[in-house]
Amino acid sequence: MIQDETRKGPWTEQEDILLINFVHLFGDRRWDFIAKVSGLNRTGKSCRLRWVNYLHPGLKRGKMTPHEEKLVVELHAKWGNRWSRIARKLPGRTDNEIKNYWRTHMRKKAQERKRAATMSSPSSSSSNHSSSSHTTTVNSSPFPEAGEEQPSFYDTGGNQVAAAVATTGKTNHLLHVGDKGYSMDDIWKDIEDTIFEPVVSEGLTEEGCNFSGPPPMVSPNWDYCTTDTLWKLDDEEESKMFLPYDYGTLFLTG
DNA sequence: AATACTCTCAACCGCATTCTT
DNA sequence: AAAGAATGCGGTTGAGAGTAT
Numbered sequence: 001m002i003q004d005e006t007r008k009g010p011w012t013e014q015e016d017i018l019l020i021n022f023v024h025l026f027g028d029r030r031w032d033f034i035a036k037v038s039g040l041n042r043t044g045k046s047c048r049l050r051w052v053n054y055l056h057p058g059l060k061r062g063k064m065t066p067h068e069e070k071l072v073v074e075l076h077a078k079w080g081n082r083w084s085r086i087a088r089k090l091p092g093r094t095d096n097e098i099k100n101y102w103r104t105h106m107r108k109k110a111q112e113r114k115r116a117a118t119m120s121s122p123s124s125s126s127s128n129h130s131s132s133s134h135t136t137t138v139n140s141s142p143f144p145e146a147g148e149e150q151p152s153f154y155d156t157g158g159n160q161v162a163a164a165v166a167t168t169g170k171t172n173h174l175l176h177v178g179d180k181g182y183s184m185d186d187i188w189k190d191i192e193d194t195i196f197e198p199v200v201s202e203g204l205t206e207e208g209c210n211f212s213g214p215p216p217m218v219s220p221n222w223d224y225c226t227t228d229t230l231w232k233l234d235d236e237e238e239s240k241m242f243l244p245y246d247y248g249t250l251f252l253t254g
Numbered sequence: 255a256a257t258a259c260t261c262t263c264a265a266c267c268g269c270a271t272t273c274t275t
Numbered sequence: 276a277a278a279g280a281a282t283g284c285g286g287t288t289g290a291g292a293g294t295a296t
Contacts (some may be wrong), residue, residue, distance in 0.1 A: 008265080008266070009264095009265075009266090010264075010265075010290090011264090011265090029281095029282080030281090030282095031281075031282070032280080032281055032282080033281095044281070044282075045266085045267095045281090045282075045283090046265080046266080048282070048283080049264085049265065049266085050264090050265085052283095053263090053264070053265085054264075054265095081284095081285065081286085082284090082285090083284075083285065084283075084284060084285085085284095095283095095284075095285080096263085096264075096265090096285095097263080099285075099286080100262070100263060100264090101262095103262095103287095104261070104262070107261090
């Protein structure tokens, strides 16, 4: 039934849902374990990445606000390519996102510079309003401007996900999703409603996992996984970092 | 309307670090 | 204390969407 080889490439909605449930159960640390136990033919690494970059409930999506842009520029100047570190200062943003942003940002800048260089009239001093739409010409207002809409928390940026939901309606249950596309919003709602049992009983096998029957967990520690856990740690906090959860170990004896 | 080009984002890879045994 | 396993990070790539010609 289940292929042995690990899957790669884009995640399906079923995989996402499965992963969400298992993270919900075991916390977002034991990736290798989750990968095995969930029946996802993915590596732990892949699971983690998917969670961190896409499924985590605290993710903010959509365009960077001017304030965020400014922060990225400042922090990058300070720390260089320490993306994860920078990301910690930007709640809801992932290192991957920032990395991508920066890359685009730099490319634009480079292009502008090149253009300026080639076009620069002898004494032009490049008139310096190279006003790159989102470059360092940071606009002084530290917060989203009036006109600027705050992306909703789960706003996927208008990609296929949201679009599909509009047409398909709700992704109704955890393991039965037909059409391509779904919104995280829906998924989270579903999960709240129908939490676990279908997946748990199906996915967990005795092997490698030592509980006999699904734990009656309704996520007391789910808070831990919500919004800010990824971003909570400041430098100061990093040093005294310890995690308040140890979910997995509750069930794992080995 | 078709094609080419650019941009954005998700995902993989390899290396480094941390944790567990 | 050492070895192996797991996790985290940064770099890179490829596909799809959007825009310009």
